[in-house]
Amino acid sequence: PQILQILSEHNNNKCCCYVYRVAPRYQELRSRDVPTAEKDGASIKVIAGEALGARSPIQTRTPAMWLDVTMRPGARLRQPVPAGWSACAYVIDGEASFGQPGDEAAGAHHCVVFGGDGDGVDVRSEGAGTRFLLLAARPHGEAVALDGPFVMNTSEEVQQAREDYLNRRNGFEMAAGWTSGQ
Numbered sequence: 001p002q003i004l005q006i007l008s009e010h011n012n013n014k015c016c017c018y019v020y021r022v023a024p025r026y027q028e029l030r031s032r033d034v035p036t037a038e039k040d041g042a043s044i045k046v047i048a049g050e051a052l053g054a055r056s057p058i059q060t061r062t063p064a065m066w067l068d069v070t071m072r073p074g075a076r077l078r079q080p081v082p083a084g085w086s087a088c089a090y091v092i093d094g095e096a097s098f099g100q101p102g103d104e105a106a107g108a109h110h111c112v113v114f115g116g117d118g119d120g121v122d123v124r125s126e127g128a129g130t131r132f133l134l135l136a137a138r139p140h141g142e143a144v145a146l147d148g149p150f151v152m153n154t155s156e157e158v159q160q161a162r163e164d165y166l167n168r169r170n171g172f173e174m175a176a177g178w179t180s181g182q
Contacts, residue, residue, distance in 0.1 A: 041075030064137035071125035087114040087136035094130030
């Protein structure tokens with residue numbers, strides 16, 4: 001695995017989730033309704049996908065996994081991830097080693113990006129324990145062009161999306177003055 005520091009000035013590597021060219025859809029999952037599974041010092045909130053026999057009710061457009069994992073000190077976990085999927089782990093708190101024994105530990109605010117050539121993620125909680133998000137999904141296999149919040153397949157499509165936003169058309173009609181607090 002490759003360990004990255006989020007928002008690092010020293011590299012351009014990112015762990016991102018993009019959604020584009022899909023009709024809007026909303027699914028509500030309240031925190032009290034998130035399935036939780038526990039085993040051997042690991043507690044997993046299954047926001048999307050499946051872990052330790054618990055399955056989220058969320059229906060994703062493409063196969064995906066979003067797990068909020070808390071591990072006690074010294075706990076170990078193997079979470080299956082289908083071969084070929086893209087996956088990353090973002091450490092929220094504490095420290096954990098991902099991969100083989102002896103691999104470098106990742107601390108808080110670091111992201112570990114996995115190569116997609118295995119069938120799961122092995123985690124060892126270090127120090128006082130850890131909390132991390134494990135995100136994985138089947139890659140879409142298409143070119144990705146991005147500029148700020150705009151994600152499309154080509155730079156021309158990104159430019160068109162930017163023009164649509166600036167001219168308030170093609171889904172951006174209500175964008176003027178909108179804030180997430182509304």
